[in-house]
Amino acid sequence: DHRDLHSFPTRRSSDLEKHGVDVGEDRSLLAQFQAIEDSDSANDDTYLAARWAKRRLFFRDPSLAPLENVLFAKRHPFLESHNYSEHLDGCLEPGGGIFVLHVPRDAHGGLLPDDAQIEQLYDGSAGIVREPVLDYEAQTIYFAYRPEKPEVQGWDSYWHMYSLSLNGGEVRQLTEGPYHDFDPTVLPDGGLAFMTTRCALRFLCWRPQAYVLYRMDRDGKNMQRLSFANLSEWKPSVMCDGLILWTRSEYLDKGADFSHTLWTIRPDGTHPALVYGTNTPNSYSQAQEIPGTNEILCTLMSHGSHQGPIALIDRSKGPFDTDAITNITPDTHPYYQMDRSYFDTFRDPYPISSDC
Numbered sequence: 001d002h003r004d005l006h007s008f009p010t011r012r013s014s015d016l017e018k019h020g021v022d023v024g025e026d027r028s029l030l031a032q033f034q035a036i037e038d039s040d041s042a043n044d045d046t047y048l049a050a051r052w053a054k055r056r057l058f059f060r061d062p063s064l065a066p067l068e069n070v071l072f073a074k075r076h077p078f079l080e081s082h083n084y085s086e087h088l089d090g091c092l093e094p095g096g097g098i099f100v101l102h103v104p105r106d107a108h109g110g111l112l113p114d115d116a117q118i119e120q121l122y123d124g125s126a127g128i129v130r131e132p133v134l135d136y137e138a139q140t141i142y143f144a145y146r147p148e149k150p151e152v153q154g155w156d157s158y159w160h161m162y163s164l165s166l167n168g169g170e171v172r173q174l175t176e177g178p179y180h181d182f183d184p185t186v187l188p189d190g191g192l193a194f195m196t197t198r199c200a201l202r203f204l205c206w207r208p209q210a211y212v213l214y215r216m217d218r219d220g221k222n223m224q225r226l227s228f229a230n231l232s233e234w235k236p237s238v239m240c241d242g243l244i245l246w247t248r249s250e251y252l253d254k255g256a257d258f259s260h261t262l263w264t265i266r267p268d269g270t271h272p273a274l275v276y277g278t279n280t281p282n283s284y285s286q287a288q289e290i291p292g293t294n295e296i297l298c299t300l301m302s303h304g305s306h307q308g309p310i311a312l313i314d315r316s317k318g319p320f321d322t323d324a325i326t327n328i329t330p331d332t333h334p335y336y337q338m339d340r341s342y343f344d345t346f347r348d349p350y351p352i353s354s355d356c
Contacts, residue, residue: 015355019062021109029053060110063353067111070101073129073143079342083260083285083306084232084249085208087159087180087197094148097124098132098141098164122164122171127157132164135186140165140218142174142192144182151176161194161220174220180211185236185244187267191215193226193236193244201230204251208232213246215267226269234260234306239289242267245275245296247285257303257336262287262296262313276319282334284313290351297349300327302335307345309334 013023013030033050036042058064074096080086103116122129127147134141141164150157159182161174175181175196183195193215201210213227213236227233231249239245243264251259261277262284276296277284285306287298294315300308309332317324327334335341 013057016057016061021060021062023057026053026057056110059113060108061353061356062109063356064111066352067113068103068105070103071098071132071134071141072101073098073124073132075124075128075130077342078306080305082206082208083234083283083301083303084203084210085206086306087182087211088208092128092146092157094127095125097129098122098143121166121169130159131183133184133186135218136188139167142184142186142218144184144194161192163218172219174216174218180209182211183235185238186218187215187238187244188242189267190218191267192218193238193246193267195233195236198223199225199230203232203249204230213244213265215269224269226265226267227272235286237288239264240291245287245289247287250278257281258283260284260301262298274319276313276315276324279320280322280325282311282325284311286348287313288349288351290354292354297351299347299349300325300334301347302341304335305341307341307347308332310346310349 013026017023036046076091076093076095078086078090080090098121100119100121101116102119104112106112124145127145130144132141132143143162144159145162146157146159148157155178158178159180160176161181161184163172163174179196179198181194181196185193187193193213195211196214197209197211198214199210199212203210210230210232212229212233214223214225216223229248231251233249234247236244236246244267245262245264247260248263249260258281260283262275263272264275265272282300283302284298285301287296290297296313296315298311298313300311302308309327310329312326312328314324329346332345
């Protein structure tokens with residue numbers, strides 16, 4: 001259907017113009033596409049040309065500047081049997097590491113992702129790397145790593161927290177012992193929040209070790225338990241007011257489908273509070289506050305995996321109001337119970353700006 005040529009982003013053009021971006025050529029293209037459509041001579045080539053023009057205009061958005069350098073990890077998909085068991089029965093195949101994607105710009109200031117270059121910062125091929133995060137000074141990366149070879153003969157191999165200095169490349173192991181430590185997030189007060197099995201509990205369903213929210217200093221000292229839940233939790237992030245936002249499993253007197261909800265807590269462990277999700281028809285994880293808005297970005301995960309649609313949650317509508325949820329990847333529907341969403345789904349969303 002070529003009738004959507006009029007959807008060429010006039011609003012985006014106006015918004016970019018307000019930020020000093022020259023969109024004169026783009027407005028000329030818009031007029032050309034509209035003339036072709038009005039003459040009823042549009043074809044596949046016209047449609048593709050319009051889509052490419054829209055893409056080029058989108059990548060000129062100044063708010064996308066953070067994408068010039070993207071920190072990420074490479075690893076195999078975990079393909080776990082339950083969302084709380086990836087450390088137990090996931091596909092724990094070694095390979096990958098920590099990388100930065102360097103995205104150049106064109107003569108008009110637009111990003112050129114097709115010409116991006118990948119730089120390896122840490123070779124994790126002897127194990128598995130996950131969740132690299134950068135500190136506020138952009139000097140140190142914190143991540144979780146699981147070596148293929150166990151640290152102690154006869155043990156399982158465990159996830160532990162590591163740091164990587166960008167000045168000299170020094171790698172330090174911050175945690176040790178027969179525990180899984182992962183999901184780091186850097187706190188403004190100088191600490192690190194993370195998930196760990198040091199709580200010495202098991203998930204009520206089946207046999208995996210449970211893991212809950214802890215914190216420690218950035219050198220691995222002074223560990224403190226923040227959450228006293230007795231079920232697994234996930235993916236802490238820091239909100240603009242300094243609160244920690246994370247997912248709690250409330251699989252107590254509730255079904256498995258809708259028991260993963262969003263909470264906040266102060267970095268000192270006081271005032272845990274529900275943000276969204278109790279008795280609503282989804283489970284929520286990998287949540288990030290969208291700066292400058294009253295919205296949260298998250299994944300609608302299932303009991304069977306960590307993947308699913310990406311959604312916005314409007315906090316102004318209240319913690320139980322299902323009208324607060326907007327699925328921004330509508331080609332993917334939420335999955336429930338033990339349905340798997342390993343493919344054609346999403347996970348780990350990050351807001352770049354209030355609009356992207």
